[in-house]
Amino acid sequence: MTNQPFRSATIDLAAIRNNVGVVKKLVGETEVMAVVKANGYGHGAVEVARAALEAGATWLGVADVDEALALRSAGLQAPILAWLHDPTASFDAAVRNGIDVGVSSVAQLEAVAVAADALNRAGRVHIKVDTGLGRNGAEPSAWRAVFERAAELQGEGRLEVVGLFSHLSNANDDEDRAQLQQFDEAVDLAASVGVVPPIIHLAATAATFRLPETRLSMVRLGIGMYGLSPFDDVTSAELGLIPAMRLEGRVIAVKRVPADSAVSYGYTYRTAGASTLALVGLGYADGIPRLGSNRAPVLINGQRYRVSGRIAMDQFVADVHDGEVAVGDQVVLFGDPAAGHPAVEEWAEAAETINYEVVTRIGQRFKRRYTS
Template sequence: MSETLPVPSRPAAPPAVPPLERRARVDLGAVRHNVRALRARLTRADGTAPRLMAVVKADAYGHGAVPVARAVLEAGADRLGVAHVAEALELRAAGIAAPVLAWLHTRDTPFAAALEADVALGVSSAAELEAVAAAARAVGRRAVVHVKTDTGLGRNGCLPEALPALAARAAALQAEGLVDVEGVFSHLAVADEPERAQETDAQAGAFAAAAGVLAAAGVPARVRHLANTPAALTRPDLHHDMVRVGLGLYGLSPFAGRSPEEFGLRPAMSLQTTLAQVKRVGPGQGVSYGFRFRTTGDTVLGLVPLGYADGVPRVAEHAPVAVGGRHVRAVGRIAMDQFLVDLGPDAREEVGDPVELFGPDSGIPADAWAEAAGTINYELVTRISPRVPRVHVDAAAPGDTGEGRA
């Protein structure tokens, strides 16, 4: 007698995920590629390579801090950098254990929580050093600190005249076991303008002097870091023990008139949606608030459902847009939720056709929108609002060495 075996039930298919109405697509494969491209450029005078700190502040420049942090570490970044302790704690909550430095504080910064989470802290003043030391006493953990010096930028950082006292106090607290002065760092003001090399050289000299002050006080910094993305790309003399790379991770160039491709970088973000409406209009049609644009003849207007609430700059009139693979121009004021493009009198585009404001698919660089808005590519990508979902993909370009995964 044959036995009838039960037929296993087929698992129910997962519910279909509806397409997103708008998205900022972030290619983590491009981020990995950029880390490798940047590392290949790093060298010190003795021929050794400095460490690379990947700066993932401001939600990784709008690209998504946690997935980007994982990608850069997998690609060989040594450390992570953020502005705020809250950003560092977000990484720790996601299970990221790599070294992290946070450097911009207020009186309400949770230093104790930072120390308990093994977050290194930038210190820019005697008051900050004392607050960090107090937190170290309270939690019973030595604080790893990097002294930030003001070498001319004028933002946070210890001025040269105040540094000897800060260094002496740091030495005393280190002897007490409350702090470990691991690093010294500063930030460059005009490294993205290579023609102003003398000013960058002056900052480099001030930085060397600051490191000397710490050493003379008995707290020689083991990790010196001054170079940002532009200096990482063009000033190997400033690479020191570590470089801090932000913009370059995301495949953007810090130099006016020089593309990321010149440096072997791949833009990671694409801002995409679809046409929400198409309408044929006659001459004299007003377009958006203030009627700053009126049609001069018969044409077709396409409605793009992204606006300044999504981070699209309100003033970016006439910026390029790819619709169905064809490049057209924004017309009229960008509104809160939408703007219009002029598709021309012979347009054949339809509702639902793909739209890309900038990104590799269209070949429109973020710089083009930044130029239309009178700003820089840094601001353009970081201002994309949380209302726009981030969709992380992981693709390798031809010639990549296995880091990307589709």
């Protein structure tokens, strides 16, 4: 047996740096925001943020203020934007710690201003507008009111409008270009009432690669930073990206069984002949998608097998047939296909989801190890 942890997610920080570098080269002088929300898409927010900044990213992006505060507590002083908030949120901690706040309404502008008044310092905001995604962001009918109030608060020295942004649907290039046109209208309207922020941002990973006109003054690099493709028709390797996470477990039991032996709950799998079953101590409590049952690949001793039977809360089985497998052997669920590992996308296809979800849901029972 090895000293490998029972559950292991190995994160290659050199891959993170490579992926940021690829985008930096692509966008030139445009700034890059490294999006590390949701614990860095499951990879570890603090470690990924440090690697991204080393590689030339100049901003960090998170969903909420608590995530931003965790980065500040770790000593990261780069600009951070947090854009999703509880309706009754107080922004005192954000203003105190120099965290930029994404706002979508007059009410949120006022809440940031109240926090700024209490701390006697201007709050930093990015105004988000909805250009057709239908999620957070001020709707077009509210744009003028939001911009005018932002201009007033900025004139009073209570706020600094640092940015204006939106998010694309990635439905198709024509739809995204239509959103860009609407976003341009929002930028023009804001300027007409005196709001001319230094940073205008719209593109996430997909548009950064496919629609250069959307790069503007900053791009938000999310899934691409982790070495995964946002496209169904282009692989990460074709984009020059390297998958950063390798997910591993260990064989914890091996048994030889006769033909027609049933495996796991519901007996959804039976062996075709006399076979060896390898038990792996990973399950849906660890974030392994149960929909991968009987479909998802694993790599054991350099050989590919499939999950056999239903994935349980803490374990699953792989029928290795007549393969040589022993207790303690390494099991790779996914990693870098260039190294011979199954791709994250294979698990996503098996679980009828997307690569974003597969990596983001990886739980805290996994020991995250970092290599560089």
